[in-house]
Amino acid sequence: xxxxxQEQLQGDYYTRAFQAGAQEDTLILNMGPQHPSTHxxxxxxxxxxxxxxxxxxxxxxxxxxxQEKMGEVKTYPQYLPNMGRxxxxxxxxxxxxxxxxxxxxxxxxxxxRAEYIRVITCELNRxxxxxxxxxxYLLDLGAFTxxxxxxxxxERAMDLLQxxxxxxxxxxxxxxxxxxxxxxxxxxxxxxxxxxxxRTRLPMYKDLVxxxxxxxxRVDDIGIIPVDMARRYGVTGPNLRxxxxxxxxxxxxxxxxxxxxxxxxxxxxxxxALARYLxxxxxxxxxxxxxxxxxxxxxxxxVTPPKMPKVIKPPKGExxxxxxxxxxxxxxxxxxxxxATPYRIKLRSPSFSNLSxxxxxxxxxxxADAVSILGSLDLVIPEIDR
Amino acid sequence: xxxxxxxxxxxxGAPKCTEVQKGxxxxxxxxxxxxxxxxxILDLEYYLQDVSAADFQEGYLLTYHFAHFEEPGxxxxxxxxxxxxxxxxSISSLxxxxxxxxxxxNDFYGIVFTDHPDLKPLLLVPEENLYPLRKDTQSQKSFxxxxxxxxxxxxxxAPEGEESSGDQETAGEETPKKKGTGKAKARKGDxxxxxxxxxx
Amino acid sequence: xxxxxxxxxxxxxxxxxxxxxxxxxxxxVMPQITTHYPRQEVDNLVTYRGHIELVPKEDDPxxxxxxxCGQCAKACPSNCIELVIRKxxxxxxxxxxxxxxxxxxxxxxxxxxxxxxxxxxxAFILDxxxxxxxxxxxxxxxxxxxxxxxxxxxxxxxxxxxxxELLERMRKKYKASSSG
Numbered sequence: 001x002x003x004x005x006q007e008q009l010q011g012d013y014y015t016r017a018f019q020a021g022a023q024e025d026t027l028i029l030n031m032g033p034q035h036p037s038t039h040x041x042x043x044x045x046x047x048x049x050x051x052x053x054x055x056x057x058x059x060x061x062x063x064x065x066x067q068e069k070m071g072e073v074k075t076y077p078q079y080l081p082n083m084g085r086x087x088x089x090x091x092x093x094x095x096x097x098x099x100x101x102x103x104x105x106x107x108x109x110x111x112x113r114a115e116y117i118r119v120i121t122c123e124l125n126r127x128x129x130x131x132x133x134x135x136x137y138l139l140d141l142g143a144f145t146x147x148x149x150x151x152x153x154x155e156r157a158m159d160l161l162q163x164x165x166x167x168x169x170x171x172x173x174x175x176x177x178x179x180x181x182x183x184x185x186x187x188x189x190x191x192x193x194x195x196x197x198x199r200t201r202l203p204m205y206k207d208l209v210x211x212x213x214x215x216x217x218r219v220d221d222i223g224i225i226p227v228d229m230a231r232r233y234g235v236t237g238p239n240l241r242x243x244x245x246x247x248x249x250x251x252x253x254x255x256x257x258x259x260x261x262x263x264x265x266x267x268x269x270x271x272x273a274l275a276r277y278l279x280x281x282x283x284x285x286x287x288x289x290x291x292x293x294x295x296x297x298x299x300x301x302x303v304t305p306p307k308m309p310k311v312i313k314p315p316k317g318e319x320x321x322x323x324x325x326x327x328x329x330x331x332x333x334x335x336x337x338x339x340a341t342p343y344r345i346k347l348r349s350p351s352f353s354n355l356s357x358x359x360x361x362x363x364x365x366x367x368a369d370a371v372s373i374l375g376s377l378d379l380v381i382p383e384i385d386r
Numbered sequence: 387x388x389x390x391x392x393x394x395x396x397x398x399g400a401p402k403c404t405e406v407q408k409g410x411x412x413x414x415x416x417x418x419x420x421x422x423x424x425x426x427i428l429d430l431e432y433y434l435q436d437v438s439a440a441d442f443q444e445g446y447l448l449t450y451h452f453a454h455f456e457e458p459g460x461x462x463x464x465x466x467x468x469x470x471x472x473x474x475x476s477i478s479s480l481x482x483x484x485x486x487x488x489x490x491x492n493d494f495y496g497i498v499f500t501d502h503p504d505l506k507p508l509l510l511v512p513e514e515n516l517y518p519l520r521k522d523t524q525s526q527k528s529f530x531x532x533x534x535x536x537x538x539x540x541x542x543x544a545p546e547g548e549e550s551s552g553d554q555e556t557a558g559e560e561t562p563k564k565k566g567t568g569k570a571k572a573r574k575g576d577x578x579x580x581x582x583x584x585x586x
Numbered sequence: 587x588x589x590x591x592x593x594x595x596x597x598x599x600x601x602x603x604x605x606x607x608x609x610x611x612x613x614x615v616m617p618q619i620t621t622h623y624p625r626q627e628v629d630n631l632v633t634y635r636g637h638i639e640l641v642p643k644e645d646d647p648x649x650x651x652x653x654x655c656g657q658c659a660k661a662c663p664s665n666c667i668e669l670v671i672r673k674x675x676x677x678x679x680x681x682x683x684x685x686x687x688x689x690x691x692x693x694x695x696x697x698x699x700x701x702x703x704x705x706x707x708x709a710f711i712l713d714x715x716x717x718x719x720x721x722x723x724x725x726x727x728x729x730x731x732x733x734x735x736x737x738x739x740x741x742x743x744x745x746x747x748x749x750x751e752l753l754e755r756m757r758k759k760y761k762a763s764s765s766g
Contacts, residue, residue, distance in 0.1 A: 013512040060486075061509040068494070069518050078663035081720035145610065152619055159630050166635025166734060172720040180725060208609045213599030220591075231455070233483035234434040244588050245455050253409065253458040267588045274591050316532045320410075320451070320460065322435075331435055331451065337527045344519075346438035348451070353434075356486045385509060 014059045018045045026054060031370075033062050039136060040381030044358070044374075046367070053370055056362045058355055064385040071345030076102055076312040077176070079342070084170035086347060087383040089129040092122045093325035094332075095174040100255060101321030101334040102176050105314035113301040114178035115257045120191065120294045121161060121173065122323075123287040127198070128157045129326035130280045130287075137277070137375040138209060141218045146209050153201055156194055163187045176312060178304035188295060195288045202285060210281060219273040223361055223373035226271055233360075234353035237328025238283060239377055242276030244269035249324040261293050273376035280378070313340050327351050327378050349383040388457065391430055395423060395461075409459020417465055417474050424463070424477045427452050432461055437477075437487035439495045441521045442529035445469050446497055450477070466529065467497070476502040494519040635734035637714050638723060640756045647760045650753060651731035654705050658723035658732060666716035667723060670709040676702065707753060714740075714748040 011019070011030075019028055032043035041062035047055040067086060071079050083098045084091035096118060103110065110118075131154040135147030158168045164187050165173040165180075173180055209215055225235065227243050240247055248265045250258040266282035268275035314336040322331045328350025337343040354377050362370050392411055415423055435451035450463040467474050476499035478485045488499040489508035496517045499505060510516055594602070621628050640650040652669075659667040724732045742748060 013506075017506060061507075061511075064509045066518060072519070074663055077661065077722060080722070081663055081718045085718075149613075162630065163633045166633065166721065167719060170718075172718075172722075175725070180721065204609055207602075207605045209606075211594070211598070211602040212606055213594065213602050216594055216599065227455075231428075231431065231433040232481050234436070234481070235483075236433075240455075246588060247455040252456070264587050268591050269588050270591045272591075278589075278591055318533070322453075322460075329435065329453070333436075333438060333449065333451070335440055335532060337532055343527060343532065344438075344440040346436065346440075346449075348436040348438075352486065353436075353483050356483050360482065 014043075014057070015045060018047070018055075018057055021055070022047050023049075023054065025049075029367075033059075036140075039379060042355075042374075042379065042381045042384070044370075046370070048367065051366050051368075053362050053365055053367060056359050056370070058358055060385055062385065063382050065382075067347060067386045068345055071342050073341065075340045076314070076342065079345070080175070081170075081172040084167075084172050085382065086349065086386060087325065087327070087330075087351075087380050088169050089132055089380050090125055090326040091169065091171045092118075092125040092173060093323050093330055095171060096122055096256075097321040097323045097325075097330045097332045098334075099174045099176055099321070100323060101319040101332045102312070102314060104319035104321065105317060105334060105336050106176065106309070106312070108177045109305060110177055110256075111302050111305060112257075112299045113182075114303045116294050116298050117164075117179050117183055117303060118174060118256060119258070119261075120183075120291050120298075121164070121179075123290045123294075124157050124161060124191065124194075125171070126287050126326045127284050128154045128161075130284050131157070133280060133326075133378045134205070134209075137378075138215070140371050140375040141215065143209065143215070146205075149201075149205070149208070153198060156197070160187055160190045160194060163190070175304065177308060178302075182303045183298075188298075191291060191295060195292050198284070198288060202281070205281065210278070216274065218372050219277055219376065221270075222273045222365075222369050223376055224271045225357065225361060229357060229360065233357040235328070235357060236350050236353065237325065237378075238279040239276055239328065239354050241265065241267040241279045242273075242376075243271040244275075249322055249329055253322070255323060258290075260297075261290050263290050263293075273372055276376045276378075311340055313338065322348075325350055327380065327383070328354060347386050349386060351377075351379045351381075351383045352386075355379055355384055394430070395426055409457070410462060411459070412462040412464065414464045414466075417467060420463070420465055421475050421477065421480070424450070424480050427461055427463075428480050431455065434477075434481040434483045434487075435460070437484050437491060439491045439497055439519075441495065441519065441526060442466075442532075443523075443526045444529045446472055446495055447529055448474060448491070448497070464533075472497040473500055474498075475500050478502055493517075496520070631736045631738055634736045634738050635719060635721060636737045636740075637717060637719070637735055637750065638712060638732045638752070639735045639759075640710055640752045641731050641733050642756055642760060647764075648757055650707065650710070650756060651729050652707055652710065653729055653731070654707055655728065657726045657728065661722040661726040663720060663722065664716040664718055666713040668711040668713075669707065670711065672706045672708045674704045674706055676704045709754070710752040712750045712752055714750055715745050 015028065015030065022028060027048040029046045029048055030043060031046055033041040035042075043059040043062065045057045045059060046053050065085075067082055070082055074082075080095070080098065083094040086094050102108075131150045135150030135154075138146040161171065162168050164183055165171045225239065225243050227245055229235075230240050230243050230245070235243075236247065244267055246265045246267045249255065250263075251265050263286045264282075266279050266286065268278050314334075316336055316338045318333065318335045320331060320333050322329055324330075329348070330350060331346075331348030333344075333346040333348070334342050335344040358373070358377070361373060365373070395411075395413060413423065432452035432454050435453050437451075438449050440447045440449070445466050445468045448463075448465045448467065450465075452461040452463070453459070454461075465474060472495065474497065476484070476488055478488060478499070479501065485503060486508055488497075488502055489505060491497050492499065492502075492505055493507050493510045494517060496515065506512065510518075640652060643649055643651050654669060654671055656669055659665070659669060721734070724734065740748070
């Protein structure tokens with residue numbers, strides 16, 4: 001009986017495995033799965049020496065839903081709503097990656113107007129994602145008010161997206177070959193207004209937070225990710241651009257119509273949390289500029305292809321749909337065997353790769369800085385676990 | 387992917403890839419050639435996108451996607467391993483990001499990555515071996531059927547002889563297919579399945 | 587464009603604190619932007635796409651536009667739609683008209699306009715517990731017999747309360763609107 005209790009005290013499988021490699025006189029601490037700074041159910045086992053982290057090991061799988069298996073039992077259109085649930089913050093980018101892969105398999109042409117609508121909505125969604133990250137990151141660092149400002153502005157963008165998609169978070173808006181609903185004048189006017197409005201807000205964010213001395217101390221020189229490390233772990237997105245690499249799929253491998261727009265790829269060379277922070281702040285401005293350009297040159301026309309197959313049965317083969325999400329490269333690898341159900345769907349989520357370097361980057365740092373690093377990586381846990 | 391890089395990879399043991407479509411270069415490798423090829427692609431400054439597996443009649447197909455920070459496109463490595471002995475060297479000594487991807491493949495298919503630092507369950511419960519993505523024999527499809535560009539070749543163990551025999555066969559038999567997976571070989575240790583290429 | 591992160595001197599840092607305080611002070615006197623549910627409600631629910639409702643025929647508000655093809659049930663990713671169909675023997679229409687349709691009767695699930703056995707929609711059951719609001723059913727419907735409701739304030743104590751019979755809801759709605 002006593003033995004049993006002892007075993008219980010030693011924790012679960014992961015704690016026991018972690019403990020086996022621990023040094024003497026160190027503290028094993030479970031951070032999460034219900035820790036406010038882990039944004040969901042991420043658990044990190046830490047070996048601490050005083051305030052310093054000797055070893056860290058993220059434990060995943062608390063919101064694992066086996067999305068890849070679901071893909072193998074549903075038909076192609078039936079799998080569409082799953083995409084919004086993988087990453088709830090930038091759902092449209094996941095929508096896009098999936099329809100991009102299936103469109104490549106089907107050799108489907110997307111009408112011009114639908115491409116513009118996709119760009120507008122996806123960029124708007126990217127702004128909402130970054131605004132939430134901004135608020136939540138500062139909340140992690142102990143600043144309570146910014147999330148209120150971030151949310152107030154994010155609500156406006158979500159109201160706009162609700163007009164055309166009908167939902168606020170888990171969008172299922174893109175369909176194979178187009179989008180499910182056309183833009184309304186209300187959306188177009190609202191978006192123009194929102195772009196103007198957010199441009200007045202971003203300087204306020206800078207005054208309130210970016211230039212703030214306390215924030216600088218929490219993020220400057222914290223969590224250095226050199227380019228070499230980023231490459232070995234497959235880090236992409238703003239985290240990579242914070243390491244001084246101008247890698248953005250919208251520019252490198254322009255999908256859709258991104259080659260028509262004039263925008264910068266913000267990158268900072270410091271590799272620290274501040275650089276990643278500034279990349280995201282600059283990216284919001286670039287997204288606004290893309291939206292404005294897209295709205296100004298929005299063509300008329302249909303939003304779905306004229307000839308759609310009644311049952312979606314892509315020919316045998318494979319396709320890799322890769323888009324630039326708010327967190328990095330989203331890749332969906334679809335293998336089709338010629339039936340109405342995919343043979344294999346592999347979801348490449350950027351946060352998965354971004355988090356995998358945490359063990360290496362957190363060695364020898366303060367526990368408080370680990371929170372700062374986690375926040376600066378902009379993790380979405382359902383996306384990691386899938 | 388630049389042609390010079392493709393040549394360099396070929397020299398490192400990744401068999402030729404005849405076509406590079408939209409910057410995507412595809413290589414079908416032998417498990418023995420995986421590590422040298424991955425070392426080469428790390429030297430070429432590619433980053434790891436993902437490692438995934440799929441269950442086919444011929445065995446488990448492992449797909450490694452790499453991309454470059456400056457160059458557009460992808461490099462795809464495919465390795466076929468048998469169902470009976472699902473073992474493959476781990477690339478985690480070169481790309482540490484692969485540690486989790488390989489653990490995930492082990493979770494879903496039970497593929498063993500040799501020299502992996504810590505091959506424990508990542509996403510699924512540690513108490514059970516579920517292997518949810520394994521397919522039963524009825525639902526398994528042929529790898530050759532889906533990737534007509536790839537070929538099964540009775541691989542002789544010596545790498546030089548193998549490459550030349552592959553060249554001859556492609557020159558003679560391969561018909562151009564719409565999917566540019568390139569001419570490539572996939573190893574098969576298993577005799578019955580190797581003889582059934584009824585793809586063309 | 588690879589930039590350098592701007593560095594800050596201590597003086598600038600101290601100044602930043604006062605700038606931040608000014609922003610906070612400015613926002614302190616701004617009007618409230620939150621909505622105090624349940625005393626207030628948000629005004630943009632028109633665009634919300636809630637669970638589906640059946641659309642009545644224009645000329646007969648008691649029957650729905652549905653042609654019982656079952657496409658919505660097939661398209662649904664979570665199998666939450668069920669059509670209860672009653673088959674009814676009807677008098678065969680005049681021979682002259684019945685003849686051309688004779689071939690079509692071989693395929694019973696296809697709703698042909700004229701048939702000896704008439705299929706009537708008894709109930710259209712939506713299990714809202716399972717619904718993920720993806721809208722696939724509305725998109726696949728060939729006759730636009732489904733629409734989204736804007737009902738976002740749904741609450742209940744049991745799961746059974748969320749199994750809706752849409753035909754009945756449609757009729758009730760009409761009755762309520764015609765009587766009120």
